[in-house]
Amino acid sequence: MERPIIDEHTRVLVMTGAGISAESGLATFRGAGGLWAGQPVERVATPEGFAADPALVWRFYSQRRAQAAAAVPNRAHRALAALEDRLGDRFLLATQNVDGLHQRAGSRRVVEMHGSLWRTRCAVCPAPPFDDRTPVEPPLPRCTRCGGLLRPAIVWFGELLDAADMRRIERFIVGSSPGRAPLVFLAVGTSGNVWPAAGYVGMARSVGAVTWLVNLEAAENVGAFDHFVQGPAGEVLARLLGVDDAV
Numbered sequence: 001m002e003r004p005i006i007d008e009h010t011r012v013l014v015m016t017g018a019g020i021s022a023e024s025g026l027a028t029f030r031g032a033g034g035l036w037a038g039q040p041v042e043r044v045a046t047p048e049g050f051a052a053d054p055a056l057v058w059r060f061y062s063q064r065r066a067q068a069a070a071a072v073p074n075r076a077h078r079a080l081a082a083l084e085d086r087l088g089d090r091f092l093l094a095t096q097n098v099d100g101l102h103q104r105a106g107s108r109r110v111v112e113m114h115g116s117l118w119r120t121r122c123a124v125c126p127a128p129p130f131d132d133r134t135p136v137e138p139p140l141p142r143c144t145r146c147g148g149l150l151r152p153a154i155v156w157f158g159e160l161l162d163a164a165d166m167r168r169i170e171r172f173i174v175g176s177s178p179g180r181a182p183l184v185f186l187a188v189g190t191s192g193n194v195w196p197a198a199g200y201v202g203m204a205r206s207v208g209a210v211t212w213l214v215n216l217e218a219a220e221n222v223g224a225f226d227h228f229v230q231g232p233a234g235e236v237l238a239r240l241l242g243v244d245d246a247v
């Protein structure tokens with residue numbers, strides 16, 4: 001198998017999506033049996049959907065909290081944690097996932113671009129998000145500060161990603177350069193549908209990165225990648241990254 005060149009200068013930016021958690025038994029969004037198949041995205045992953053039916057949205061996210069709590073990280077999550085152990089601050093993981101499985105596999109340098117299932121925040125005031133692992137049932141919980149409804153601390157469609165998160169990813173990319181610190185950009189288990197996550201491969205290419213996609217099928221933005229390795233992440237990733245002895 002052809003592998004990315006990762007030497008003592010190489011920096012690696014990894015972008016993961018729902019596909020990396022598929023082998024842990026968690027549903028992806030698109031494709032057969034996907035999360036959006038059961039629930040139209042507009043009703044459960046937009047601020048308008050929450051305003052229209054907060055109990056429905058909390059049922060959707062409470063189910064996902066229960067499923068994610070019962071899931072365990074798979075070989076692909078462990079392979080990325082092993083690579084981070086080897087590269088240290090030359091590694092960054094930007095995930096679209098909200099299930100927390102990367103952290104449970106040992107990853108520390110993680111940017112949760114779309115928020116986290118394990119945090120709740122006020123839908124009305126700027127009270128800080130707080131850790132929350134409980135399934136939510138009506139009567140729906142309210143903010144102790146302003147009385148507003150609480151909501152999952154998740155970035156929904158039509159909502160801005162956290163500016164500090166995006167700056168951290170962009171700084172990691174622009175801090176790389178072909179001569180000094182070559183960049184490998186690796187996307188795993190994502191259909192390349194959702195922006196701005198789908199756009200980072202283009203930014204990486206603009207600084208001369210070598211780009212790799214590991215996915216079960218050709219993603220929407222597969223043309224943006226220098227290399228496409230088709231297959232299940234749990235099987236492919238450890239070998240591709242040369243960490244199979246560690247996972």
Ligand code: BV8
Nearest residue numbers: 017018019022028029030096157158189190191195216233
């Ligand atoms: C924003 C909530 C400002 C959390 C999510 C530019 C162009 C077009 C549209 C836009 C644009 N800029 C903004 C937009 C609008 C929108 C967007 O991108 N729409 C798309 C759908 C057209 N973006 C936004 O609204 C973002 N906000 O930009 O604000 C703005 C707003 C409006 C207009 C302009 C600017 C906010 C985006 C975040 C939305 N929140 N989820 C949750 O509930 O989880 S996104 C949701 O999709 C999840 O977070 C998920 O992670 C993400 C991406 O999906 P994937 O992870 O890729 O999962 P998917 O199922 O699609 O694919 C899985 C892949 O894995 C498949 O390819 C499969 O083959 C593969 N696979 C399966 N098993 C395996 C595997 N691979 C390997 N191994 C396996 N075993």
Ligand code: ZN
Nearest residue numbers: 122125143146
């Ligand atoms: Zn509040």
